[in-house]
Amino acid sequence: MxxxxxxxxxxxxxxxxxxxxxxxxxxxxxxxxxxxxxxxxxxxxxxxxxxxxxxxxxxxxxxxxxxxxxxxxxxxxxxxxxxxxxxxxxxxxxxxxxxxxxxxxxxxxxxxxxxxxxxxxxxxxxxxxxxxxxxxxxxxxxxxxxxxxxxxxxxxxxxxxxxxxxxxxxxxxxxxxxxxxxxxxxxxxxxxxxxxxxxxxxxxxxxxxxxxxxxxxxxxxxxxxxxxxxxxxxxxxxxxxxxxxxxxxxxxMVDRLKDDHDNAKLLYQNLSTIPDLIIEEPDTNIIFLGLDKLNIDAMKLSKELAKENILIYGGYGDRSRFVLNRMVNRDDVARVSDAVHRILSRL
Ligand SMILES: Cc1ncc(COP(=O)(O)O)c(C=O)c1O
The missing domain is CATH 3.40.640.10 (Type I PLP-dependent aspartate aminotransferase-like (Major domain))
Known part of the structure; x- marks a missing residue:
């Protein structure tokens, strides 16, 4: 995988x-x-x-x-x-x-x-x-x-x-x-x-x-x-x-940054439906998830995602950071969105 x-x-x-x-x-x-x-x-x-x-x-x-x-x-x-x-x-x-x-x-x-x-x-x-x-x-x-x-x-x-x-x-x-x-x-x-x-x-x-x-x-x-x-x-x-x-x-490589921004928007759209998740529409390629209201530790989310071969930085304060980049395509965004939905509903 x-x-x-x-x-x-x-x-x-x-x-x-x-x-x-x-x-x-x-x-x-x-x-x-x-x-x-x-x-x-x-x-x-x-x-x-x-x-x-x-x-x-x-x-x-x-x-x-x-x-x-x-x-x-x-x-x-x-x-x-x-x-x-x-x-x-x-x-x-x-x-x-x-x-x-x-x-x-x-x-x-x-x-x-x-x-x-x-x-x-x-x-x-x-x-x-x-x-x-x-x-x-x-x-x-x-x-x-x-x-x-x-x-x-x-x-x-x-x-x-x-x-x-x-x-x-x-x-x-x-x-x-x-x-x-x-x-x-x-x-x-x-x-x-x-x-x-x-x-x-x-x-x-x-x-x-x-x-x-x-x-x-x-x-x-x-x-x-x-x-x-x-x-x-x-x-x-x-x-x-x-x-x-x-x-x-x-x-x-400058013009292609738009792909990262589009992928960040897609990830935002997919995740913003999760109740009580703190998330802002991204200006560019970075998204933070605030997990306070869900009472979930950001490090816990990153550990669970890592089990599915999805790497993020947890522990950015109490938030998780997702940075869209050239190595990540739209199918990957769909896989990440699905994993976050599943993991957050079970934690
Ligand atoms: C906003 C910002 N400034 C400066 C740097 C430092 O760059 P470097 O890692 O090449 O030292 C970074 C690195 O992530 C950054 O995000």
Missing amino acids: KTIDLRSDTVTLPTDEMIEAIVTAHRQNRFGDDVIGEDKVVNELQEKAARILGKEAALMVTSGTQGNVISLLSQTSRGDEVVVEEKSHTYLFEAGSMSSLGGLFPKPVKGVRGYIRPETLEAAINTDDAHLARTAMVVIENTHNYAGGTIIRPKQVKALTSVARDHGLKVHCDGARLFNASVALNLPAKKLIEDVDTVQICLSKGLSAPVGSIIAGTEEFIHEAHRMRKKLGGGMRQAGIIAAPMIVALEK
């Missing part, structure tokens, strides 16, 4: 075209030492990404976490405060990197569906008082993972960045799933980030590249980020081997 893996969109395997792109670049002698800027594939990827994201320059990094921490550390000083949404990835799931590596002080604030309202940001910014840390930055997450793959719309980004600008704050967008928002809204990705200083996008999630993220911003930022990446051990040699699949991801 096929294992259906809904733990994350990071489980997506590279496509044949991605592997062929590595071989082709090798045959064309395009690999080189990227630490000294000589890998032609990496250079092509970075130029392409900067253009797509509407920023002056871009830099390839190993992961979303590395891209976020480089972006934060390159634009702040030790002791600065960074406003983050209280359930954001940068705050909860990046091993405290902004504090441990950068001496930054996160200030978590409550968002609405992952969005930090402008008035919430305004209230969180410290006045210029020697007793207080200098509030230097705010981080937006789009789409927002923990809120359920929710989209932050360009108008909302503009309203938030306007407050940030008034107070001299930098704005970073953790756009690990920015293209999911872009496809769902049918807007170019750059429209979602035109007001932010810096962005990080992951190519190793729904877009299926095996490794890698991109950060983008001004030339000056990328110059600084390049040094920071080196400090963090992220300088790589013949890195075109991972850049080649990333180019395929950017060029060929």
